[in-house]
Amino acid sequence: MSQQVVIIGCGIVGATIAYELSQIPGLKITVLDRQPPAQASTGAALGVLMGVISQKIKGRAWAMRQSSLQRYATLLPELEAIGLEVPHNRQGILRLCFEGEDRAGWQALQEIRQAQGWRLEIWESDRLQFSCPQVMNSRVTGAIYSPQDTQIDPTALTLALVKASQQNGVTFHFNEEAKDFEFALNGFEQKTCQAVQTQTDRFSTDWVVIAAGLGSTALTQISPQPLEIRPVLGQALRVKLAQPLGDRVFQPVITGEDIHIVPLGNGEYWVGATVEFPTDAGEVVAENDRLQEVWQGAIALCPALAEAKILQTWSGLRPRPHNRPAPIVEPLMGYANILLATGHYRNGVLLAPATAQQIREMILSEK
Numbered sequence: 001m002s003q004q005v006v007i008i009g010c011g012i013v014g015a016t017i018a019y020e021l022s023q024i025p026g027l028k029i030t031v032l033d034r035q036p037p038a039q040a041s042t043g044a045a046l047g048v049l050m051g052v053i054s055q056k057i058k059g060r061a062w063a064m065r066q067s068s069l070q071r072y073a074t075l076l077p078e079l080e081a082i083g084l085e086v087p088h089n090r091q092g093i094l095r096l097c098f099e100g101e102d103r104a105g106w107q108a109l110q111e112i113r114q115a116q117g118w119r120l121e122i123w124e125s126d127r128l129q130f131s132c133p134q135v136m137n138s139r140v141t142g143a144i145y146s147p148q149d150t151q152i153d154p155t156a157l158t159l160a161l162v163k164a165s166q167q168n169g170v171t172f173h174f175n176e177e178a179k180d181f182e183f184a185l186n187g188f189e190q191k192t193c194q195a196v197q198t199q200t201d202r203f204s205t206d207w208v209v210i211a212a213g214l215g216s217t218a219l220t221q222i223s224p225q226p227l228e229i230r231p232v233l234g235q236a237l238r239v240k241l242a243q244p245l246g247d248r249v250f251q252p253v254i255t256g257e258d259i260h261i262v263p264l265g266n267g268e269y270w271v272g273a274t275v276e277f278p279t280d281a282g283e284v285v286a287e288n289d290r291l292q293e294v295w296q297g298a299i300a301l302c303p304a305l306a307e308a309k310i311l312q313t314w315s316g317l318r319p320r321p322h323n324r325p326a327p328i329v330e331p332l333m334g335y336a337n338i339l340l341a342t343g344h345y346r347n348g349v350l351l352a353p354a355t356a357q358q359i360r361e362m363i364l365s366e367k
């Protein structure tokens with residue numbers, strides 16, 4: 001039997017869910033966004049997928065990372081096969097180690113990853129100097145190299161997923177804000193959503209997926225347990241050098257002290273990002289000093305960056321659940337058919353495939 005699904009939000013999370021659901025026969029999928037796609041947090045993201053190199057080793061946090069890593073390995077070729085190429089970097093992530101850091105912890109992680117079927121390499125400083133001579137900082141003592149971790153362009157991926165979903169029959173309505181829901185009581189103190197209303201339209205539905213990032217707070221006020229998703233600001237830069245840093249061929253993402261240096265090709269790099277928390281009143285304003293700190297921090301790691309021309313700076317708001325771990329992927333309390341896929345904070349690009357798989361399973365288990 002045919003069922004209708006309305007997805008609210010077309011950042012990386014909503015777009016990935018739309019694409020994964022579009023492969024289930026019998027689902028009629030509509031995606032609503034109050035803006036064009038990939039304009040909110042996703043449009044600001046650097047797309048660094050900290051999977052194998054993350055410190056998460058067990059439970060849900062690792063399970064989601066692992067299933068995302070596995071799905072990314074098939075998703076990118078799948079999109080390429082239909083002519084949708086997404087810029088990405090398969091040269092891995094190099095995480096710098098600093099004086100005083102506990103090497104034993106990294107060795108333990110290396111062993112755990114090996115047992116889980118993943119690879120991490122521990123590099124002493126001579127190996128680091130040989131492979132990445134651009135790193136010149138006396139406090140750096142070596143590095144952890146994660147060859148199976150990736151970086152992708154989040155906006156390009158979202159737009160590719162929109163196109164691929166459209167080819168599979170998904171309908172998108174941009175610049176349409178979900179404003180309200182229509183319900184029926186199903187007798188077990190649970191309500192069922194029958195339609196989503198926007199300012200101009202009404203969309204009948206069997207399922208609603210709220211993938212609205214920061215917009216999820218307003219949309220969940222209907223529940224006895226509404227979400228509170230708070231903004232955490234991130235600023236970043238795009239810079240250009242006359243020639244690439246270090247070795248022209250080996251260009252991994254370099255990360256150290258929470259600063260990412262992301263190669264884009266042609267001597268261009270993204271550098272970021274700040275992590276700026278809101279005031280008690282919920283306000284957060286981009287401060288130039290904070291961006292300068294990140295930029296000077298990047299130059300301290302790779303001094304050749306000082307010669308770079310700054311092409312662009314920007315900021316975005318990460319959706320962070322208040323008093324709850326990120327992300328939130330579960331039914332909305334009090335509603336039989338509203339699913340939450342939100343609050344991905346710093347790892348929405350990384351965790352979008354695992355989130356989509358979980359939403360897919362929730363819908364299939366009831367279908």
Ligand SMILES: Cc1cc2nc3c(=O)[nH]c(=O)nc-3n(C[C@H](O)[C@H](O)[C@H](O)COP(=O)(O)OP(=O)(O)OC[C@H]3O[C@@H](n4cnc5c(N)ncnc54)[C@H](O)[C@@H]3O)c2cc1C
Pocket residue numbers: 008009010011012013014032033034035036037038039040041042043044045046047048049176177178179211212213214215216219233234235236272273274315316317318319341342343344345346347348349350351
């Ligand atoms: C500077 C920066 C760097 C980052 N770097 C990384 C990184 O390297 N790796 C990583 O994994 N993550 C990174 N992130 C985090 C990542 O960007 C987010 O976790 C991710 O984009 C969240 O995706 P989303 O689709 O849930 O939310 P969003 O991209 O915010 O999308 C939500 C969408 O919902 C829409 N919406 C909201 N309310 C409504 C409504 N009522 N009706 C219709 N539409 C609505 C919005 O318009 C928006 O398009 C970074 C974030 C920032 C700011």
